[in-house]
Amino acid sequence: MKKIVTVEATPNIAVVKYWGKRDESLILPTNSSISMTVDSLKTRTSVMFDPSLKKDEFWLNGKKVDLDKNPEAKERLKQLEVIRKRARITHHARIVSINGFPTAAGFASSASGLAALAVAASKAAGLKLDTKQLSILARLGSGSASRSVMGGFVEWQKGEKADGSDSHAIQLANHQHWPQMRLVSAVVNAGKKKLSSRAGMKQTIATSALYRARLEHHLPKVVPEMRRAIAHKDFATFADITMRESNSLHSVMADTWPPIHYMNDASREIVALVHELNEKAGHTIAAYTFDAGPNAHIYTLAQNVDKVKRMLKQVKAVKKVVVSKPGPGPVELTKPTDHLIDPETGRVRKHSFNEKRQEIIVRR
Ligand code: DP6
Numbered sequence: 001m002k003k004i005v006t007v008e009a010t011p012n013i014a015v016v017k018y019w020g021k022r023d024e025s026l027i028l029p030t031n032s033s034i035s036m037t038v039d040s041l042k043t044r045t046s047v048m049f050d051p052s053l054k055k056d057e058f059w060l061n062g063k064k065v066d067l068d069k070n071p072e073a074k075e076r077l078k079q080l081e082v083i084r085k086r087a088r089i090t091h092h093a094r095i096v097s098i099n100g101f102p103t104a105a106g107f108a109s110s111a112s113g114l115a116a117l118a119v120a121a122s123k124a125a126g127l128k129l130d131t132k133q134l135s136i137l138a139r140l141g142s143g144s145a146s147r148s149v150m151g152g153f154v155e156w157q158k159g160e161k162a163d164g165s166d167s168h169a170i171q172l173a174n175h176q177h178w179p180q181m182r183l184v185s186a187v188v189n190a191g192k193k194k195l196s197s198r199a200g201m202k203q204t205i206a207t208s209a210l211y212r213a214r215l216e217h218h219l220p221k222v223v224p225e226m227r228r229a230i231a232h233k234d235f236a237t238f239a240d241i242t243m244r245e246s247n248s249l250h251s252v253m254a255d256t257w258p259p260i261h262y263m264n265d266a267s268r269e270i271v272a273l274v275h276e277l278n279e280k281a282g283h284t285i286a287a288y289t290f291d292a293g294p295n296a297h298i299y300t301l302a303q304n305v306d307k308v309k310r311m312l313k314q315v316k317a318v319k320k321v322v323v324s325k326p327g328p329g330p331v332e333l334t335k336p337t338d339h340l341i342d343p344e345t346g347r348v349r350k351h352s353f354n355e356k357r358q359e360i361i362v363r364r
Contacts, residue, residue, distance in 0.1 A: 002346045004339045005124040006046040009116035009330040012037040012147045013297045015242040017249045026164040031219045035147045039327030042100040045116035046340035047124040053092035076141040087125035096340035114141035115148035119330045135168035151175040151329030175326040184298040184308045187320040188266040197292040210255040239287030246289040264294040266317035
């Protein structure tokens with residue numbers, strides 16, 4: 001019997017954005033950020049360390065990724081080295097990961113994927129890590145993944161130390177704190193993004209003067225304000241900061257040289273419609289936010305989800321809408337039939353995502 005650990009994790013959508021690193025290799029950010037971990041768009045990852053493996057193996061959505069030919073994927077898996085060192089093992093790992101949503105839909109899966117890997121791989125190596133340590137591990141693969149190791153509302157504290165030991169997430173409130181909160185995500189473009197966040201933020205730091213103003217004047221104010229809004233479930237303040245934050249981020253992107261534009265006409269149409277919706281309602285009932293892509297994420301409360309959906313129907317470019325709630329964070333699946341690796345043979349099981357049933361199917 002092989003030891004397989006399987007974990008499902010979900011993405012998070014930031015309301016105070018991370019954009020810029022002070023250390024590229026350890027992935028240490030220039031500012032603290034805040035997000036909500038959602039309950040949908042799961043990534044399932046199974047990990048096995050095995051002495052018979054000659055090198056690390058990584059399967060994504062049913063296909064084996066050649067790590068020798070894909071230095072970016074290899075770089076993102078560098079938490080494995082840290083895990084091995086800490087667990088004092090030398091075995092290589094078989095990692096099998098699948099997204100429980102269409103990969104081409106334009107939803108980022110790096111946060112959920114690398115958070116699932118941190119939890120599954122550390123456990124498979126025999127380590128018992130707390131959420132702070134897991135957050136640091138996930139961070140090594142992708143900054144935003146540091147926030148997906150916890151559920152509910154999460155702050156990634158930037159930390160001050162050069163070794164990154166104080167740069168990790170903390171939970172501001174769990175997923176039951178604000179049960180009415182919803183995130184309505186609208187896919188407006190299924191295409192792969194042209195410029196990665198990693199390359200984009202590097203370019204911003206190097207060239208944007210506006211970025212300095214964001215860092216020095218805007219962010220130190222909004223981080224504590226957002227913490228307060230979440231603690232008091234003050235939707236109007238939460239929404240206001242969220243929208244202004246997204247606008248601030250996309251302004252520094254536009255101020256980057258050469259300029260970066262992730263939002264498109266459909267994104268801007270949604271911005272205008274949200275402001276119109278809020279004006280009609282007489283108070284703020286919805287807040288948009290955009291990451292490194294044109295898809296809109298709209299925070300709203302349960303009673304206003306239908307209004308937001310109706311609003312999105314007016315936008316021709318919207319292809320798909322997904323509604324999420326605050327999620328609990330990574331969950332370990334212990335049923336042997338859920339593993340993507342066969343515990344008897346150690347082989348990768350046939351698995352796929354069934355879009356109709358919105359389910360990950362594992363064949364035995
Ligand atoms: C715009 O976490 O994808 O979504 O650390 O280089 O992997 P790397 O970047 P990544 O950047 C996310 C940027 C963002 C804002 C956010 O999620 O805070």
